[in-house]
Amino acid sequence: MADKYLVEPDLGFVKEVVGxxxxxxxxxxxxxxxxxxxxxxxxxxxxxxxxMIAASWGLKDRLVSDVDIWLCHECGDCSTxxxxxxxxxxxxxxxRSIAISEYAAPKALGKAVNDPxxxxxxxxxxxxxxxxxGKLTGFLNFNPGxxxxxxxxxxxxxxxxIVFVPLALWVVVSFGMALKxxxxxxxxxxxxxxxxxxxGFDLKxxxxxxxxxxxxxxxxDKFSECSENKPRATSHLMVLYGFIGLxxxxxxxxxxxxxxGIHGPYSQMNPFKWLGNVAGVSLVIGSFLMIRQRLSNPxxxxxxxxxxxxxxxxGLGATGMLTEITRLADLAGLSYGLxxxxxxxxxxxxxxxxxxxxxxxxxxxxxxxxAEYYDRK
Amino acid sequence: MTKDNTSPANGSILxxxxxxxxxxxxxxxxxxxxxxxxxxxxxxxxxxVSQLNQYFPKLCPPTCGLEINFKRIKDNRKIKVFTxxxxxxxxxxxxxxxxxxxLNPRLINENCTACGECVDVCPVERKNDFNFDMDNTxxxxxxxxxxxxxxxxxxxxxxxxxxxxxxADVCKYNAVELNMESKTLNIQVGAVVWSTxxxxxxxxxxxxxxxxxxxxxxxxxxxxxxxxxNGPTKGExxxxxDKKAPESVVFVQCAGSRDENHLTYCSYICCMASLKQATxxxxxxxxxxxxxxYIDLRTPGQKYEKFYKNLKExxxxxxxxxxxxxVTEEPDGSITVVAEDTIAGEKVRQTADMVxxxxxxxxxxxxxxxxxVNEDGFIINDFExxxxxxxxxxxKPADVVSSNQNATGMALKAIxxxxxx
Numbered sequence: 001m002a003d004k005y006l007v008e009p010d011l012g013f014v015k016e017v018v019g020x021x022x023x024x025x026x027x028x029x030x031x032x033x034x035x036x037x038x039x040x041x042x043x044x045x046x047x048x049x050x051x052m053i054a055a056s057w058g059l060k061d062r063l064v065s066d067v068d069i070w071l072c073h074e075c076g077d078c079s080t081x082x083x084x085x086x087x088x089x090x091x092x093x094x095x096r097s098i099a100i101s102e103y104a105a106p107k108a109l110g111k112a113v114n115d116p117x118x119x120x121x122x123x124x125x126x127x128x129x130x131x132x133x134g135k136l137t138g139f140l141n142f143n144p145g146x147x148x149x150x151x152x153x154x155x156x157x158x159x160x161x162i163v164f165v166p167l168a169l170w171v172v173v174s175f176g177m178a179l180k181x182x183x184x185x186x187x188x189x190x191x192x193x194x195x196x197x198x199x200g201f202d203l204k205x206x207x208x209x210x211x212x213x214x215x216x217x218x219x220x221d222k223f224s225e226c227s228e229n230k231p232r233a234t235s236h237l238m239v240l241y242g243f244i245g246l247x248x249x250x251x252x253x254x255x256x257x258x259x260x261g262i263h264g265p266y267s268q269m270n271p272f273k274w275l276g277n278v279a280g281v282s283l284v285i286g287s288f289l290m291i292r293q294r295l296s297n298p299x300x301x302x303x304x305x306x307x308x309x310x311x312x313x314x315g316l317g318a319t320g321m322l323t324e325i326t327r328l329a330d331l332a333g334l335s336y337g338l339x340x341x342x343x344x345x346x347x348x349x350x351x352x353x354x355x356x357x358x359x360x361x362x363x364x365x366x367x368x369x370x371a372e373y374y375d376r377k
Numbered sequence: 378m379t380k381d382n383t384s385p386a387n388g389s390i391l392x393x394x395x396x397x398x399x400x401x402x403x404x405x406x407x408x409x410x411x412x413x414x415x416x417x418x419x420x421x422x423x424x425x426v427s428q429l430n431q432y433f434p435k436l437c438p439p440t441c442g443l444e445i446n447f448k449r450i451k452d453n454r455k456i457k458v459f460t461x462x463x464x465x466x467x468x469x470x471x472x473x474x475x476x477x478x479x480l481n482p483r484l485i486n487e488n489c490t491a492c493g494e495c496v497d498v499c500p501v502e503r504k505n506d507f508n509f510d511m512d513n514t515x516x517x518x519x520x521x522x523x524x525x526x527x528x529x530x531x532x533x534x535x536x537x538x539x540x541x542x543x544x545a546d547v548c549k550y551n552a553v554e555l556n557m558e559s560k561t562l563n564i565q566v567g568a569v570v571w572s573t574x575x576x577x578x579x580x581x582x583x584x585x586x587x588x589x590x591x592x593x594x595x596x597x598x599x600x601x602x603x604x605x606x607n608g609p610t611k612g613e614x615x616x617x618x619d620k621k622a623p624e625s626v627v628f629v630q631c632a633g634s635r636d637e638n639h640l641t642y643c644s645y646i647c648c649m650a651s652l653k654q655a656t657x658x659x660x661x662x663x664x665x666x667x668x669x670x671y672i673d674l675r676t677p678g679q680k681y682e683k684f685y686k687n688l689k690e691x692x693x694x695x696x697x698x699x700x701x702x703x704v705t706e707e708p709d710g711s712i713t714v715v716a717e718d719t720i721a722g723e724k725v726r727q728t729a730d731m732v733x734x735x736x737x738x739x740x741x742x743x744x745x746x747x748x749x750v751n752e753d754g755f756i757i758n759d760f761e762x763x764x765x766x767x768x769x770x771x772x773k774p775a776d777v778v779s780s781n782q783n784a785t786g787m788a789l790k791a792i793x794x795x796x797x798x
């Protein structure tokens with residue numbers, strides 16, 4: 001570290017942290033109980049005490065590139081023991097949210113995702129795209145008719161794919177760019193603060209670390225190490241597995257459609273259909289439990305960023321399952337309406353993935369692999 | 378129950394609590410010529426100070442100070458002392474209060490010469506609360522070496538009474554009265570000073586610091602008793618589990634203080650208490666390592682700052698800025714504490730033979746009178762209303778010096794109440 005360090009506080013950043021659920025930030029008096037209370041915090045340069053003072057001083061640059069904010073699983077053990085009610089867990093969550101907006105481009109979209117006033121616009125965007133494109137191409141038919149409910153007669157799979165395939169590609173590119181910056185900043189910051197020692201690039205080591213981390217995530221080992229977090233681990237895992245299941249099903253059916261030319265709806269006896277149904281139910285129940293846990297825990301600060309994502313996930317699962325149920329019940333109008341709503345929510349999830357709290361999936365995984373590779377324990 | 382309705386002249390002052398503050402108020406007022414009733418609920422005067430090994434910063438024993446005060450009380454005919462007495466209620470207005478006082482039976486009368494023959498024959502033991510239950514006494518006991526009044530007491534909650542009666546048989550002075558009953562008396566006073574003092578915060582409430590689970594974690598007040606020549610170990614600092622002489626000691630500051638889960642406020646004395654106790658350890662063990670974990674060290678004023686500065690010169694005293702938040706017991710009974718050294722930014726795991734929790738102060742009593750208290754239970758002095766005042770730690774956490782200054786001030790406030798009438 002340099003002999004002199006000029007603190008340049010970013011007051012806007014402090015206000016932003018406060019606005020995103022970290023209003024207790026300034027109560028911290030640096031006793032460091034939190035760093036000990038945290039079961040995930042490493043021995044060397046432990047968190048979140050240092051994050052608390054950095055946030056208080058408005059050191060945005062140091063925080064958004066801090067690997068440690070992602071090692072935190074927001075269990076609240078630190079907040080429970082905090083003698084001042086400074087809630088380090090909530091502060092770190094707010095900092096994560098800012099880090100997501102910081103690395104995602106365009107930044108205006110990142111801000112919009114965290115602003116409840118912009119929600120109508122975010123919902124309106126897919127509606128406009130669907131209707132405009134649908135009318136231009138003729139792939140959207142508001143009077144599909146027929147004896148049987150077939151969603152593609154209403155909203156053609158072509159229309160789905162000309163919207164979502166480019167969207168998925170854009171998400172990948174956008175994330176790729178963000179990650180490149182994030183990783184280089186994270187490494188620079190970790191070296192500067194003495195969190196890691198340079199060990200160079202070793203692909204084999206990185207792959208090994210990645211495999212280890214993927215298993216850790218699939219078992220939610222880190223999540224369960226937090227003692228206050230035990231009940232939340234299950235619901236979070238249900239949502240994760242729900243998404244994984246649906247990801248597999250979507251890809252299989254994409255291949256079935258374009259590779260094998262077989263059009264849906266597919267038989268209920270199809271094992272992938274089973275997987276889809278189970279995953280959907282898991283998503284709905286998991287997100288429902290997460291919402292309930294947040295509502296019933298007064299110690300946990302929940303801000304708009306949390307509700308946006310939870311509402312989205314629950315709505316996504318619920319509209320998906322209801323679309324299927326109404327289809328089987330031959331309720332054509334209702335089913336088409338639900339399907340349209342479902343697609344709007346999916347658009348929200350996809351398009352805003354690099355900007356919303358869901359981006360933790362990518363950032364946390366990356367940070368965990370980095371910490372594993374550099375042996376930050 | 379008999380009633381004794383003595384109602385002495387009304388220009389008198391009631392002092393509730395006979396600790397260092399109550400003694401001071403009593404003496405200051407009485408020596409200015411006012412009649413004072415001093416009511417103490419324990420069998421002895423001196424309060425928390427009598428439990429200390431030494432005062433800071435001069436490191437003199439509490440006998441210095443208490444003894445002279447006891448002598449002044451003995452010599453002053455204006456003072457009436459009631460021990461084992463509780464103020465049940467105080468009613469009235471400034472200049473004119475009626476106090477109801479319950480005198481609990483001591484079962485030993487004024488004839489007692491403290492010869493101690495009763496102790497040898499007493500068959501019942503009790504935990505010694507004066508020493509924080511670190512040893513036992515018989516049911517008939519003398520609170521401490523310097524108890525004032527120097528008389529034995531029988532703990533009626535464990536004594537078998539007249540069916541045993543061995544103490545009464547052996548007593549040459551007819552001092553044992555196993556059938557003594559409690560009495561209630563009413564007194565008229567013009568002013569009341571509440572010096573009900575403090576009690577140590579219950580360390581078992583602090584889950585993560587392991588008190589009550591691990592034997593070698595003790596509180597700072599236990600450390601005073603352990604170091605005092607009249608304590609359970611005759612002043613030898615040894616760890617409770619195996620009587621080993623400690624080679625290393627950890628002090629945990631702010632154990633329950635400045636913590637909204639426990640006591641929200643700073644208890645004022647704990648930093649100085651730990652620094653003082655570090656000198657106890659050093660006096661007995663020249664090589665022992667002493668680790669003091671703190672959030673901020675608060676040593677206000679010139680003298681305390683100097684005390685801290687002197688201790689810093691000891692190269693085997695280590696100050697670590699970071700609060701202990703986790704403790705574990707090692708197989709040999711020693712304790713490992715975990716904290717983040719916030720200056721180095723590293724977690725520290727320090728194993729030591731003994732851990733002393735610097736627990737804070739809580740108000741000891743809830744007065745049965747028309748008084749305002751703050752959210753923590755300390756009495757707020759309402760000087761506009763007047764008549765009743767709080768002195769010492771009943772008012773706020775304080776050291777002996779400030780308590781005495783404050784108690785002197787409250788003696789004057791009480792006198793003013795009488796004179797203004």
